[in-house]
Each structure stands twice: as structure tokens, then as C-alpha cells.
Amino acid sequence: xxxxxxxxxYALPKLPYNYKDLEPYVSEEQLRIHHEKHHQGYVNxxxxxxxxxxxxxxxxxxxxxxxxxxxxxxxxxxxILHSLFWPNLAPSGKGGGEPHGVLGNAIExxxxxxxxxxxxxxxxxxxxxxxxxxxxxxxxxTNRPIIMQIEKHNTNIYPTFRILMVLDxxxxxxxxxxxxxxxxxxxxxxxxxxxxxxxxxxxELRK
Ligand code: MN
Numbered sequence: 744x745x746x747x748x749x750x751x752x753y754a755l756p757k758l759p760y761n762y763k764d765l766e767p768y769v770s771e772e773q774l775r776i777h778h779e780k781h782h783q784g785y786v787n788x789x790x791x792x793x794x795x796x797x798x799x800x801x802x803x804x805x806x807x808x809x810x811x812x813x814x815x816x817x818x819x820x821x822x823i824l825h826s827l828f829w830p831n832l833a834p835s836g837k838g839g840g841e842p843h844g845v846l847g848n849a850i851e852x853x854x855x856x857x858x859x860x861x862x863x864x865x866x867x868x869x870x871x872x873x874x875x876x877x878x879x880x881x882x883x884x885t886n887r888p889i890i891m892q893i894e895k896h897n898t899n900i901y902p903t904f905r906i907l908m909v910l911d912x913x914x915x916x917x918x919x920x921x922x923x924x925x926x927x928x929x930x931x932x933x934x935x936x937x938x939x940x941x942x943x944x945x946x947e948l949r950k
Contacts (some may be wrong), residue, residue: 746755752790753822755783756829764834768931773919778829781915785821785896792818820896823908824876832936845949846907846942849881853888863935864910867892868929874913879941880904881948905948908941 760777763771792815799806800869830839841857854860867890868877876893882904893899893909910932917928 752793753786753856754778755786756826758829760832760834765832765935768834768935769832769917770920773917776919777911779918780915782822782825785818785825789815789822789838812877815893815898820893820900824878824893824896827889827906828909828911831931831937832935832938833940835935838935838937838940839933842938842942844942844946846938847943849886849888849945864890865926865929865933868910868912868932869926871912876912877910878906879908880906881945883948905944907944908936909929941942 744824755778758774762775762778765774766788772939790810795901796806796811796815798804824832834889844866848855850860864877864879870879871892872894874895875898876891876896878891878893880889880901882889883900889901889904891899891901891904891906910929912925917925921928921931
């Protein structure tokens with residue numbers, strides 16, 4: 744139970760579409776459980792650890808800081824990545840296609856063409872070991888987009904790189920719809936990716 748001010752804690756963001764809007768690529772049941780149960784679980788987990796830290800400081804109690812911070816990183820990472828994921832998806836019929844604007848230019852410059860980028864990103868997504876994410880990120884030192892594979896929610900993230908787009912490859916993201924056929928889920932993703940949202944993130948970054 745959270746007992747102190749609410750705005751010091753994380754909250755589950757509302758989806759920018761309805762639960763059935765990603766069908767047939769992601770079912771209503773799959774999306775609902777992913778958002779309401781899994782994402783909520785990371786929000787609750789992060790808040791519980793923050794509260795535990797706060798209480799320990801207040802009471803002068805020592806915690807196992809190493810394991811506490813590891814769990815905190817896992818849960819905050821899960822919350823932040825899911826918060827990036829939902830808006831980089833678009834309702835069926837409104838997403839997909841190819842990126843345009845500064846994002847389209849950056850992808851073409853780095854990867855040669857969109858097809859090459861899509862292939863590399865799909866390969867990154869399909870080959871994530873166990874539970875993790877594929878992400879398109881951007882390095883502000885070199886102005887280059889970089890694909891990352893993130894293990895779990897918090898391992899292999901490049902410090903300071905801004906994440907533009909993520910794809911959740913935890914089984915909880917696709918198992919109800921696709922069972923073990925992760926590659927089919929990755930193929931489906933390209934039909935509902937929201938390039939406008941991803942492009943806006945890059946434009947914000949370059950302001
Ligand atoms: Mn997830």
C-alpha cells in the first residue's frame with residue numbers, strides 16, 4: 744500500500760487507443776493482459792521498492808542495497824520501456840508503411856535503405872535471448888541511430904542514448920496470439936508501427 748504523496752510514484756499510463764484496435768495483429772485479450780497485468784506489475788513493483796527505501800531511510804534500517812537497486816532497475820526499466828512501447832504502436836490500418844521526415848532520412852543514411860533497417864531490426868528482435876526488447880535508439884554524440892537488444896528490461900542499455908522505438912519480445916507480449924512463433928509477431932509489428940510517433944521523438948531530440 745502506498746501511503747505517501749502519489750506524484751512521487753509511477754502510474755500506469757492510459758493506452759492511446761482501445762484494447763481491440765491492434766487486432767488482428769495483437770488481440771484484445773493479449774493487449775489487455777499485457778497492459779493491465781504485466782505493465783501494472785512493473786509500476787507496482789517499482790513503487791513498492793521506492794516506498795521500502797523511503798521507510799528504511801526514515802527508520803534508519805539497513806537494506807540489501809545491491810539487490811534492492813537491481814530489483815528497482817528491473818521494475819523501472821519495465822515501466823519506462825512499456826511506456827515507450829504503447830505510443831509507438833498505431834491502430835490497425837493507421838500504422839505501418841515506411842518512416843518519413845527526419846527519421847526516414849536518418850534511417851536511410853545509416854542503413855542505406857528502409858528494407859535493410861527493417862531486416863536488421865527484425866533479426867535483432869527475433870534473436871533476443873529469453874526475455875527482452877529490440878530498440879531503435881539514437882546517439883546524440885554521433886547523430887546516428889543504433890539498434891539495441893535489451894535483455895530483460897535493464898541490461899545492455901546504452902547510457903544516454905535516447906530510445907526512439909521499442910518492440911517487446913517477452914513471451915507475455917505475444918504468446919496468447921502467436922505461441923512460440925516470435926518471428927510472426929515481429930512480422931505483425933511492422934503493420935502497426937507508428938512512424939509518426941517515432942519520428943516525433945527524433946524531432947524532439949534534435950530541437
Ligand atoms: Mn511487456
